[in-house]
Amino acid sequence: SILAVIFDLDGVLVHTDQYHYQAWKRMADEEGIVFDESAGDRLRGVSRMESLEVILEKSSRTYTSVEKEALAEKKNGYYRELLDRLTPEDAAPGSCEVIAACKQQGTKVAIGSSSRNTPVILERLGLLHLFEAVADGNEIVNSKPDPEVFLLAAKKLAIDPECCLVVEDAEAGLIAAKRAGMKSAAIGTVINSLTAADYRLHRLEELTAVIWG
Ligand code: G16
Ligand code: MG
Numbered sequence: 595s596i597l598a599v600i601f602d603l604d605g606v607l608v609h610t611d612q613y614h615y616q617a618w619k620r621m622a623d624e625e626g627i628v629f630d631e632s633a634g635d636r637l638r639g640v641s642r643m644e645s646l647e648v649i650l651e652k653s654s655r656t657y658t659s660v661e662k663e664a665l666a667e668k669k670n671g672y673y674r675e676l677l678d679r680l681t682p683e684d685a686a687p688g689s690c691e692v693i694a695a696c697k698q699q700g701t702k703v704a705i706g707s708s709s710r711n712t713p714v715i716l717e718r719l720g721l722l723h724l725f726e727a728v729a730d731g732n733e734i735v736n737s738k739p740d741p742e743v744f745l746l747a748a749k750k751l752a753i754d755p756e757c758c759l760v761v762e763d764a765e766a767g768l769i770a771a772k773r774a775g776m777k778s779a780a781i782g783t784v785i786n787s788l789t790a791a792d793y794r795l796h797r798l799e800e801l802t803a804v805i806w807g
Contacts, residue, residue: 599696599758603730607686607689609686610680616676617669618669621649627652677714682718685720687797708730708737712730728750741773741775761781777792779792
């Protein structure tokens with residue numbers, strides 16, 4: 595049975611996936627590197643430096659590690675400008691209701707995100723206090739598709755991985771959930787992916803039916 599739900603953050607509870615895309619796009623344009631939505635989907639759930647590597651595949655030149663650090667830093671600056679505009683209104687439709695429903699049923703809720711900006715985002719959305727555990731990019735060595743962030747969330751909750759359900763918008767996240775031995779629910783473009791999620795959600799509100807239906 596499902597005792598806990600671990601939510602991915604970017605692309606699930608808030609549409610900061612669009613902000614990531616815009617910030618990378620701005621950096622890529624400045625560097626004269628081709629970057630489009632299809633490459634954008636490959637950045638979902640993977641770490642900042644790994645995302646940069648995906649973007650640099652399209653570059654005609656090579657970059658030193660110092661230059662790469664600078665580009666990642668620049669992108670994060672652009673991204674933080676966009677995050678500054680976040681308000682509680684920007685929480686994804688249904689997210690507050692779904693979290694409240696879980697809590698009412700005694701199902702624990704946690705965050706499992708690759709993002710180092712997780713604390714800032716949760717704070718701005720006014721959601722930080724709702725979660726029994728937050729595991730994010732600041733605390734892990736290997737990001738999704740490695741299961742580390744989800745296993746850390748389960749450990750913080752003191753719930754066995756097989757009793758956890760992960761909600762994800764990323765291919766890398768679904769693979770990570772599977773490797774963690776957890777159930778998964780896919781939402782967004784990834785519902786059409788080849789990685790078998792246990793459940794597919796067209797809207798976040800469908801989650802409660804998956805758990806208690
Ligand atoms: C998110 C995004 C990724 C991003 C990563 C790192 O993961 O999906 O695109 O590259 O975090 O973000 P930051 O640069 O803020 O540390 P998730 O797991 O929340 O989807
Ligand atoms: Mg995501």
